[in-house]
Amino acid sequence: MNFTIQNVLIPIEDDYATVDVQIKDGKIAAISSNLDVIGAVIDGKNKLLLPGFVNAHTHSSEMWQRGIMSIYPLELWLAELYDFAPLDTEQVYLSALGTAVETLLSGGTSVVDHLVLIPGKELETITVAVEAYRKVGIRAIIAPLIQDQSLTAGIPSGESDVIHEDYFRSTQATLEIMESAINQFHQPEDGIYIALAPTGIQLCSDALFKGCIELSDKYNLCRHSHLLETKAQEKLAKEKYGCTAVEHLHEIGYLNYRTSLAHCVHLTDSDINILAQTQSTVVHNPLSNLRLGSGIAPILKYRQVGVNVSFGCDGASSNDSQDLLEAIKIGSILHNVTDLDYQHWITPRESIEMASLGGAKGLNLGEEIGSLTVGKKADLVMYDLTSLSLLPRTDPVGLLVLGRPTNVVDSVWVNGKLIVGNGNVKNIDVDSLRQELFKHSQWQTKRKSKTVKEIETHYRGVMEL
């Protein structure tokens, strides 16, 4: 599986260079002009080669509800989502395929799937997701979404004495499922990783967090959670802990260099310093934060104090797509309205570094992937610079990040294996996937969520709406 890409454009310090790139045994063996050919020859003329991006936070099965969710803030949106999410494993398989395909065709080579588990079929859910990602060939971090408190516990109580139903599965049983999943599926050499992923402080006990810490330390795995996505969660943390969520998570030892945290919208300056100090990673999901009205995460501040930041699409029903280039664009330019001084704004080159190396670091893979570096694994994406959306020729990285590139991904390699060639996904038939997605769905008008009706008055009260 050795090959040589010839005459391809790559970004170098403040400029571009036309180079050859040798790939040997799945790794980048050399980058230079006029290299000897090893293996097959790939023509890189009029193409741009970049390290693959990481879709650092998503929930694949939300694909089934994209486009139809009401225009609600997270807490109500989640109630509606769960009312209409009776998934089966076939759907989980298809939406994992769809998530992988859309990620690949927008520059991603890795995906973090904060995977919603079908109750009672937890390991089966993980099994089919793993199967789908293996089939497509994308690098996949499966982070099974776990909790041990029921939905209403995620909304602040305010003045009221709400009693929440017990969660249907015990904390211990959940942790046992996770350990089985690790033993069955964590195979980094095959590009499949398991992460410990308690959903967040809003629905998890300290016992669950601590169990996850133990397992992640025992097996050297990553941790992944939502963190302070909404104002409601900020209030809730105060009610639960009497301190901020970040202070609490730090106290129980959850934050470290293997921890990535989706959203991080409502943090104090002191919280931000804790993230920097613990080397935690922030996963920025700009589209979801806008769609759900969660707020604008203080990404410029994170970068100023040295917190690692990467990009995620978030689940497709709060976005409502899996186009990573869109998340990168909006997640870069959005912050220009939060700070008048343009010298603090994110440049396109910084954006692609956040999306590639930033993503890799958040998965504790910063030494293995995320840059065009000799010795690193060949997770690479080659873009066609003759696409209408990347013309006229100006600054290729600028066009890619700030434009609206469509049909621009020519080739994708993961671990040196070609999984997209000439714009086509190699290992699955995308037309059949489209037919399956069509067959398993129906056009619908807006639905009415029973749970939203039950909780909306309380929500509006406690949020002072």
Added chain:
Amino acid sequence: MNFTIQNVLIPIEDDYATVDVQIKDGKIAAISSNLDVIGAVIDGKNKLLLPGFVNAHTHSSEMWQRGIMSIYPLELWLAELYDFAPLDTEQVYLSALGTAVETLLSGGTSVVDHLVLIPGKELETITVAVEAYRKVGIRAIIAPLIQDQSLTAGIPSGESDVIHEDYFRSTQATLEIMESAINQFHQPEDGIYIALAPTGIQLCSDALFKGCIELSDKYNLCRHSHLLETKAQEKLAKEKYGCTAVEHLHEIGYLNYRTSLAHCVHLTDSDINILAQTQSTVVHNPLSNLRLGSGIAPILKYRQVGVNVSFGCDGASSNDSQDLLEAIKIGSILHNVTDLDYQHWITPRESIEMASLGGAKGLNLGEEIGSLTVGKKADLVMYDLTSLSLLPRTDPVGLLVLGRPTNVVDSVWVNGKLIVGNGNVKNIDVDSLRQELFKHSQWQTKRKSKTVKEIETHYRGVMEL
């Protein structure tokens, strides 16, 4: 040119219906189920039919600098843009074609081109733009960008006594060019309109505004300007007029139902009421406002007091694309972070109405286009609901607005003429266009703008950076 679309999905009050649509002599003749066939039969199965959207503010020739402009606020960005914009008429022609194609393939049937004129070749510039839009067949409102003050006059003076160079052409000469353009090119029956388009208070004298008012009244034409895009312009208006820009424009009689105003980011509540009262239209350009750090326009407020709002892509070097669906998505969800109460947020159905009927009203064409209404001109777009990006099937309008649709436009008609069929632009060869754009350009790294260097210190001082 009569035809009948059969079995196509259209949105109706809170639901969808499958209908037939008869088009006769360029107009919608009937919409109902089981209509008789007139003319050719078009299969609408698994497709969604919507009124065409309006790309209500752009500058086509900026396409030549998309992707490469520095990460600057408007005032510095503009200085850089003009340093590197030595256009010729061939470039103007090609970028007008490109703008038309990208607009059509993202759901637009009309484009407002706030056209930058080549100095000394003003009418030639308009001639080639008209030629390009006629060629493609899109409905085009050519709004030649005029001013009578030079660039530095657009930055507030602050404490300093800056002397600005005279503008190279007199106000009177500019107005004469405009009247020639009207007489030569304004042909609504052919889908080509001229609008009076003084760039904005930052670079126009009252004499220029008043000349434009007279011409627009004499010929019953639209008026189009930038308005309060940046904080700097807000300051400048205070310096120039001692009141807000809106108060001043209202006083001189510029604002009426034929006036559309791009950006409108920095308005007071009282300004907003003036826009409502004068029936002026706001053109929201969310991507450009983010890219340039201009701010978030108070779109929810505009809608609450009854100001008509439409969407624009703005020029491709502050966006950096002409994908109207992207502008609609971001221009809809962006405002959810400005108002905690989700009951005020824009729904997908409202978004498409803003993009179609809102756009039409802003051009004084609300009675002629902008909705699926019997008797209106057939400016229609048919979307393929079997595209991967619109699957699984949920709510088609939700998917279109909130998703990231790519390759979804199947057919476009303007005035009942098919100009995109089966996803292909009919009247020009897009492959040749790509080749021409490629040939006329070079990949570049960042450039250094001489003018930015000259004005940056003053800009930072006056903006207190």
